[in-house]
Amino acid sequence: MSALVEVKGLVIRTVDLSENDKLLTLFTEEYGKITAVANGSRALKSRYLAAAQLFCYSSYVLYQRGERYWVREVSLIESFFDLRAELSRMSLAAYICDVADGVVEENAPEKDFLRLVLNSLYAIANGKFAQAQIKAVFEMRAAAVLGFCPMLDGCHTCGKTDGELYLDVMNGVLSCPECRSLASMQPITEEESRTASIICRLTPGALAAMQYAVSCPIERLFSFRLHADDELLFYQSAEKYLLNQLERGFKSLDFYKEITS
Ligand SMILES: [Zn+2]
Structure with missing residues (x-):
């Protein structure tokens, strides 16, 4: 420079x-x-x-x-003046900026990630979409942009794509119930038993939301609607996935959750 x-x-x-x-x-x-x-x-x-x-x-x-x-x-x-209109908007924006502060390095351009952060702040300020949805979409897209996108195209063992699947958060892969129960009968190592606990259940709708968030054109990132049954699973899995990949938590996230719960 x-x-x-x-x-x-x-x-x-x-x-x-x-x-x-x-x-x-x-x-x-x-x-x-x-x-x-x-x-x-x-x-x-x-x-x-x-x-x-x-x-x-x-x-x-x-x-x-x-x-x-x-x-x-x-x-x-x-x-982004309207971010300051509500405490929940401000704290969600602060969480997104803290993620950026935590992952972006000096002299390392992250053009796509900056665009994602700006689009997310714009969506929060704009107030058109649910904050929980913006947050989850940001978390999944951030994982994809930063290079640790989970493999979401079916059970990683048998390839099954329909019905309920489980996201193995630590390994970034899906498992179907059958392969999971087969795997659970195998003896597992100590390392596997430590990490195996972070498994998220995904309905087809929640999985579709994840697939959409990691791959849709960025200008249409937030514009989809989820069925109530799928929302919570998508929101919880997205947060768990990003935080586990980053191997950390954020005070701003704790605060956001405290004021919105
Ligand atoms: Zn399977």
């Missing part, structure tokens, strides 16, 4: 450094994650004020001084 760079970035984290300085973590299309100091961003008349807030997507000119990047110019592209 040269001394002066232009990037488009989403503010996924902010830390107050002093009265006047704020450290922004930006998720950029060009360079993955970048941290930059916004000088004077907390001052009331600051020209950075609007753009230096969490969830703002802006065009930046950054310059490098020593080890750090500093914001020289910023022009707001999208503030």
Whole structure:
């Protein structure tokens, strides 16, 4: 990166450094994650004020001084203003940004993942789709975009595609009830018994939602309806799957669940 760079970035984290300085973590299309100091961003008349807030997507000119990047110019592209209208919207958006903060690295562009994050924030702000559905779709699509998409085209042992199937969260494969009960009669290793507990039951509808979320055109990502019986299974499985693949939890997710339960 040269001394002066232009990037488009989403503010996924902010830390107050002093009265006047704020450290922004930006998720950029060009360079993955970048941290930059916004000088004077907390001052009331600051020209950075609007753009230096969490969830703002802006065009930046950054310059490098020593080890750090500093914001020289910023022009707001999208503030996702309506995210701030409800606490549940804000906390779901915070969870999505925390996932991005956790997985995106510096100097590693994640163009498709940035697009997914922006589309998800837009959908939450827009309020047209259920938050739980946006969350689950984001979780499955994130897994796919980040390279750990589960194999969802049928039982991995016998190939069965109809009826209820089980998602083996740790291994990212499906099993049918018959193959599962056969496998359960085999002696299993200690490692298998430790990981075997994370098995999610999927109705055909819940599985169809998963398949849709990982493969549909991104512009139609959230526009589908689920039968009530399938919703909860889809929501639970998506969350379990992503968190297990990332091998971590998120405080923002705990908070979102607390206020929406
Ligand atoms: Zn099978």
